[in-house]
Amino acid sequence: MSVNIRRLSSKQADFSKQMNDLLSWESVSDDAVNGRVLEIIKAIRERGDAALVEYSQKFDRVSAKSMADLTFDKARIQEALHRISPEQRKGLELSAERIRLYHEHQKQESWRYTEADGTILGQKITPLDRVGLYVPGGKASYPSSVLMNAVPAKVAGVQEVVMVVPTPDDEVNDIVLAAAAVAGVDRVFAVGGAQAVAALAYGTETVPPVDKIVGPGNIYVATAKRHVFGKVGIDMIAGPSEILVVCDGGTNPDWVAMDLFSQAEHDEDAQAILICEDAAFIDQVEASINKLLPTMEREKIIRTSLEARGALIHVGSKEEALEVANIVAPEHLELSVADPESWLPGIRHAGAIFMGRYTAESIGDYCAGPNHVLPTSGTARYSSPLGVYDFQKRSSIIFCSENGAAELGKTASVLARGESLTAHARSAEYRMKK
Amino acid sequence: MSVNIRRLSSKQADFSKQMNDLLSWESVSDDAVNGRVLEIIKAIRERGDAALVEYSQKFDRVSAKSMADLTFDKARIQEALHRISPEQRKGLELSAERIRLYHEHQKQESWRYTEADGTILGQKITPLDRVGLYVPGGKASYPSSVLMNAVPAKVAGVQEVVMVVPTPDDEVNDIVLAAAAVAGVDRVFAVGGAQAVAALAYGTETVPPVDKIVGPGNIYVATAKRHVFGKVGIDMIAGPSEILVVCDGGTNPDWVAMDLFSQAEHDEDAQAILICEDAAFIDQVEASINKLLPTMEREKIIRTSLEARGALIHVGSKEEALEVANIVAPEHLELSVADPESWLPGIRHAGAIFMGRYTAESIGDYCAGPNHVLPTSGTARYSSPLGVYDFQKRSSIIFCSENGAAELGKTASVLARGESLTAHARSAEYRMKK
Numbered sequence: 001m002s003v004n005i006r007r008l009s010s011k012q013a014d015f016s017k018q019m020n021d022l023l024s025w026e027s028v029s030d031d032a033v034n035g036r037v038l039e040i041i042k043a044i045r046e047r048g049d050a051a052l053v054e055y056s057q058k059f060d061r062v063s064a065k066s067m068a069d070l071t072f073d074k075a076r077i078q079e080a081l082h083r084i085s086p087e088q089r090k091g092l093e094l095s096a097e098r099i100r101l102y103h104e105h106q107k108q109e110s111w112r113y114t115e116a117d118g119t120i121l122g123q124k125i126t127p128l129d130r131v132g133l134y135v136p137g138g139k140a141s142y143p144s145s146v147l148m149n150a151v152p153a154k155v156a157g158v159q160e161v162v163m164v165v166p167t168p169d170d171e172v173n174d175i176v177l178a179a180a181a182v183a184g185v186d187r188v189f190a191v192g193g194a195q196a197v198a199a200l201a202y203g204t205e206t207v208p209p210v211d212k213i214v215g216p217g218n219i220y221v222a223t224a225k226r227h228v229f230g231k232v233g234i235d236m237i238a239g240p241s242e243i244l245v246v247c248d249g250g251t252n253p254d255w256v257a258m259d260l261f262s263q264a265e266h267d268e269d270a271q272a273i274l275i276c277e278d279a280a281f282i283d284q285v286e287a288s289i290n291k292l293l294p295t296m297e298r299e300k301i302i303r304t305s306l307e308a309r310g311a312l313i314h315v316g317s318k319e320e321a322l323e324v325a326n327i328v329a330p331e332h333l334e335l336s337v338a339d340p341e342s343w344l345p346g347i348r349h350a351g352a353i354f355m356g357r358y359t360a361e362s363i364g365d366y367c368a369g370p371n372h373v374l375p376t377s378g379t380a381r382y383s384s385p386l387g388v389y390d391f392q393k394r395s396s397i398i399f400c401s402e403n404g405a406a407e408l409g410k411t412a413s414v415l416a417r418g419e420s421l422t423a424h425a426r427s428a429e430y431r432m433k434k
Numbered sequence: 435m436s437v438n439i440r441r442l443s444s445k446q447a448d449f450s451k452q453m454n455d456l457l458s459w460e461s462v463s464d465d466a467v468n469g470r471v472l473e474i475i476k477a478i479r480e481r482g483d484a485a486l487v488e489y490s491q492k493f494d495r496v497s498a499k500s501m502a503d504l505t506f507d508k509a510r511i512q513e514a515l516h517r518i519s520p521e522q523r524k525g526l527e528l529s530a531e532r533i534r535l536y537h538e539h540q541k542q543e544s545w546r547y548t549e550a551d552g553t554i555l556g557q558k559i560t561p562l563d564r565v566g567l568y569v570p571g572g573k574a575s576y577p578s579s580v581l582m583n584a585v586p587a588k589v590a591g592v593q594e595v596v597m598v599v600p601t602p603d604d605e606v607n608d609i610v611l612a613a614a615a616v617a618g619v620d621r622v623f624a625v626g627g628a629q630a631v632a633a634l635a636y637g638t639e640t641v642p643p644v645d646k647i648v649g650p651g652n653i654y655v656a657t658a659k660r661h662v663f664g665k666v667g668i669d670m671i672a673g674p675s676e677i678l679v680v681c682d683g684g685t686n687p688d689w690v691a692m693d694l695f696s697q698a699e700h701d702e703d704a705q706a707i708l709i710c711e712d713a714a715f716i717d718q719v720e721a722s723i724n725k726l727l728p729t730m731e732r733e734k735i736i737r738t739s740l741e742a743r744g745a746l747i748h749v750g751s752k753e754e755a756l757e758v759a760n761i762v763a764p765e766h767l768e769l770s771v772a773d774p775e776s777w778l779p780g781i782r783h784a785g786a787i788f789m790g791r792y793t794a795e796s797i798g799d800y801c802a803g804p805n806h807v808l809p810t811s812g813t814a815r816y817s818s819p820l821g822v823y824d825f826q827k828r829s830s831i832i833f834c835s836e837n838g839a840a841e842l843g844k845t846a847s848v849l850a851r852g853e854s855l856t857a858h859a860r861s862a863e864y865r866m867k868k
Contacts, residue, residue: 091848102555105547111539120789121536121803126782128816142853175852211815230671233816237664255864261857297856333829340833347829348560355554355833358865362858363834366846369555370830381645382562382667384828394818395767395781396804399774399789400797409794411801414525418609419576422731423695424796430689431792 002290005306007282009314010324019327022273022311025239025377030219037223041198048204055195060137060168062190067206070167072177072188080177088175089182092143095367096182099151102369106388107155112397119404122397127157130208131391132200132232133185134215134225135176137166137192143179144365148372148386149214150183156391161185162210164200166192192217194224201228214373214386235386239377240269240309243361244330244350246321247285248337249278251357257288259334262362264305265298271309273328275321282312322346329380332361349380405431436724439740441716443748444758453761456707456745459673459811464653471657475632482638489629494571494602496624501640504601506611506622514611522609523616526577529801530616533585536803540822541589546831553838556831561591564642565825566634566666567619568649568659569610571600571626577613578799582806582820583648584617590825595619596644598634600626626651628658635662648807648820669820673811674703674743677795678764678784680755681719682771683712685791691722693768696796698739699732705743707762709755716746756780763814766795783814839865 008018043051049067056062056070064070081089112122131153135146146163153161163180165173167190180188189207191199197217203209212233213225225234243263245256260272276282289306293299315321322343325333329349337343340355347353351374354361365372373386400408409428416424442452477485483501490496490504498504515523546556565587569580580597587595597614599607601624614622623641625633631651637643646667647659659668677697681690694706710716723740727733749755756777759767763783771777774789781787785808788795799806807820834842843862850858 087848088852091845091852094845095849105545106557113539119802123540123804123819124778124781124787129782144849144853230811230813233813252864255861258857258861258864262855262861265855265857297854302857344558344831347558348563349827350829352830352832353558355831358836358839359832359834360839360843360846360861360865362850362855362861363839363842363846363865364830364832365858366849367842368553368832368834370557370832374830375827377664379664379667380827380829382827385557385830387828389823393783393809393814393816394821395784395814396786396798396808396819397778397789398786398793398798398802398804400793400802402792405792405794405797408797408801411525411528412794412797412799414521415529415578415800416796418522418525419578420731421696421699421796423692423699423736424799427689427692427696427794427796430686430692431794431797 003293003303003306005286005289005310005312007312007314010316010320019324022309023328023378033219033223037194037220037227040194041224041227044195044198044204045202049206052191052195052199052204052207055193056166056191059193060166062167062170064190070190071206072190077177077181077185077188080174081181083174084178089178092147092179092182095144096147096151098367098369099147100155103152103155103388106152108389108392115404117403117407118401120397120399124395124397125392126395127159128211128391128393129158130160130162130210131158132210132213133161133163134196134213134217134221135163135165136217137168137173141165141173141176143175144372145216146176146179146185147183150180150185152371152386152388153391154184156388158391160187160208162200162208163188164191164196166190166196194220197221197224197228201232214390235373235390236375236379236383240271241266242271242330242376243332243334244273244275244325244328245334245336246275246325246343247281249276249281250338251336253281253284253288254292255357256285256336257292259361260289260306260310261292261296261302262360263332264302264310265296268301268304268308270305272306273311273313275313275315275324277315277317277321279314282314286312318343325350329378331374331376331380332364334359334361351375351380351385406433437727437737437740439720439723439744439746441746441748444750444754453758456743457762457812467653467657471628471654471661474628475658475661478629478632478638479636483640486625486629486633486638486641489627490600490625493627494600496601496604498624504624505640506624511611511615511622514608515615517608518612523612526581526613526616529578530581530585532801532803533581534589537586537589537822540586542823542826549838551837551841552835554831554833558829558831559826560829561593562645562825562827563592564594564596564644565592566644566647567595567597568630568647568651568655569597569599570651571602571607575599575607575610577609578806579650580610580613580619581617584614584619586805586820586822587825588618590822592825594621594642596634596642597622598625598630600624600630628654631655631658631662635666648824669807669824670809670813670817674705675700676705676764676810677766677768678707678709678759678762679768679770680709680759680777681715683710683715684772685770687715687718687722688726689791690719690770691726693795694723694740694744695726695730695736696794697766698736698744699730702735702738702742704739706740707745707747709747709749709758711749711751711755713748716748720746759784763812765808765810765814766798768793768795785809785814785819840867
């Protein structure tokens with residue numbers, strides 16, 4: 001049965017309405033979920049470890065009797081490196097090393113400058129003290145996500161990275177533990193769900209409270225992160241994964257089809273879109289989709305995703321292609337064209353840009369170096385890939401000389417009095433020369 | 435009547451509980467407010483300008499009949515520069531120029547590097563397209579906030595800064611409009627409240643939709659910002675203002691008292707704390723507080739704030755002072771000491787650090803250059819002052835050479851198959867040399 005993927009053309013009169021429909025995505029906030037999550041957070045704040053163990057017994061069906069049973073000690077984490085295949089270990093180590101090298105470029109340093117009167121201004125950059133990393137259990141448990149979240153934190157200089165990963169039915173994922181070892185994660189607890197998020201935010205007798213929580217999770221985890229935001233920092237709440245392939249018609253259509261599949265296979269809500277000026281090439285890609293789909297392990301997920309949210313879009317020009325790409329502001333953008341550098345200046349919004357025919361999006365997911373935690377659902381219009389900057393923070397530095405204080409005091413005094421803030425004005429005036 | 439400000443000592447057995455009580459602050463989320471805000475957002479999304487005008491008539495009691503009446507054109511904005519005093523204009527211009535000079539240092543540039551096999555990796559930095567700036571009306575309307583929010587956006591390269599400021603009872607604040615002119619704000623609408631936030635997030639016939647909304651506001655504005663987050667970016671939701679003064683006992687106690695007042699006068703919930711090793715000096719500051727308070731215009735607000743949330747804390751050593759300062763993680767930290775540079779390395783968490791006896795916090799509020807939009811309520815543990823980086827975003831760049839794709843494909847293939855993501859693996863394998 002051929003895939004029923006929608007075809008759009010920028011020539012259609014209702015093209016912009018069609019695009020709106022295609023891109024519309026609102027995450028639903030469910031009162032029932034909110035209520036359960038708030039109850040869990042309350043229980044963890046009030047009863048700490050006891051509640052954490054109870055929820056793990058209930059939701060993850062673990063045999064553990066105490067937090068000691070739900071704690072991986074350093075030896076067990078290191079042991080995981082020997083429980084996976086040497087090939088997998090090498091893959092993790094190579095990937096971690098490339099991620100580290102790339103992210104070193106993002107590290108920001110403190111800076112300051114001195115003005116003529118001796119006043120010093122600047123910014124002091126410091127790492128966060130302690131970060132919590134949520135890793136989902138079961139089939140959505142991705143060791144690559146451990147590397148992508150933990151390595152930038154360590155590059156930033158975070159002293160302690162605390163990972164939580166549930167072990168449903170006592171099943172331990174050794175590749176995930178091995179990834180934690182490779183990334184230098186400091187502590188690992190076998191807990192998950194909203195209860196793990198609450199424990200990281202507020203701390204329990206065993207789990208230390210962190211300053212920021214990062215990492216993906218299901219609706220309970222995402223809802224809990226929203227609720228503890230403010231008490232701790234959080235990373236973005238990710239929507240479904242997306243890819244937008246812009247092709248000039250010169251790439252092997254099988255490659256393009258497989259690139260679309262590589263997002264569509266994530267889940268039924270994932271979005272895979274092709275933009276091309278060449279209608280005949282779009283036909284070829286559609287043929288490749290129909291030819292290759294039956295050979296895919298995740299055929300059903302891919303089909304549902306492509307039929308529900310996929311699109312093949314025909315445009316009239318390179319300018320139109322760029323315009324549509326910027327409207328989509330995709331998480332992953334492949335410029336599968338002969339001269340991607342000539343396209344780059346026109347791209348304003350994208351999480352990650354994969355340039356040229358040889359740069360498969362999946363290389364970026366694992367080992368190119370850049371982060372695979374990227375803004376989704378058009379949020380690339382205002383946000384960025386996860387990076388070292390998410391684990392550093394800044395403090396302004398102001399050090400006035402006597403002359404500087406006297407001079408700046410005049411302006412502060414005028415503006416403060418204009419805002420009727422007299423204490424502000426008088427505080428500045430005290431430092432003005434008599 | 436003398437001020438009843440609490441005195442704490444690190445020697446007390448229950449000191450850490452006392453500190454917890456002192457610092458506890460949770461913003462209440464009110465169902466009634468949430469309900470009204472959601473209703474307003476819905477109305478703006480459905481009825482656009484018409485709803486925006488109606489709410490402005492109802493809540494701000496404006497005489498306007500249409501959005502044309504609620505739009506300041508360029509001429510009116512420029513005119514404001516002539517309606518304020520020359521001294522105020524000079525103050526705004528000097529302040530804006532210093533803010534611009536400081537923030538130029540924060541501007542980030544795209545970067546890339548090329549690996550041995552020709553693979554290019556990097557990050558492309560772009561400004562946000564369009565930003566919305568909320569400015570409160572009435573007495574909380576601070577022209578300095580216009581500068582602090584708009585200037586960094588313009589330094590980042592934001593094409594269009596759209597400001598909203600309500601005009602309750604048709605009253606226009608010319609200093610605020612003048613600040614908009616000085617900061618290069620592009621468009622100004624005389625609307626406010628949740629309806630203005632909704633208009634900026636979703637757009638109406640007249641108000642263009644923005645990519646991020648920044649600026650302070652009351653509980654309705656803050657709640658609306660929380661609800662539109664995701665559709666657009668938002669800045670932090672600020673809590674009450676705070677100052678922590680660390681003094682070695684060598685500063686004029688009147689200065690210290692006035693510095694504490696300068697935060698306390700903001701509102702009853704503001705927090706002003708002094709830390710000192712010298713108990714006798716703490717007595718002197720308390721005497722100055724009692725002496726100076728009756729001379730303050732905002733005496734009542736300052737007294738309420740100091741009695742409800744203020745504290746004079748005696749500590750046993752410099753190390754203890756630093757430890758307490760890091761626990762507070764204050765918005766404003768004054769190091770009112772002889773050698774502030776020797777203290778700086780020990781400070782891990784603070785929004786802005788004011789070094790030495792001459793650096794009044796209020797200078798930072800207006801004209802030193804650094805931003806006065808700072809993390810509050812201990813969020814300096816994980817967040818930063820508003821800056822140019824809040825108006826820029828990053829896109830990862832990955833451009834594999836043929837050889838790079840072949841080599842990296844091996845690792846991607848192993849790791850993808852480890853995660854059962856076959857399309858990911860095959861997409862990478864297509865690019866591996868046969």
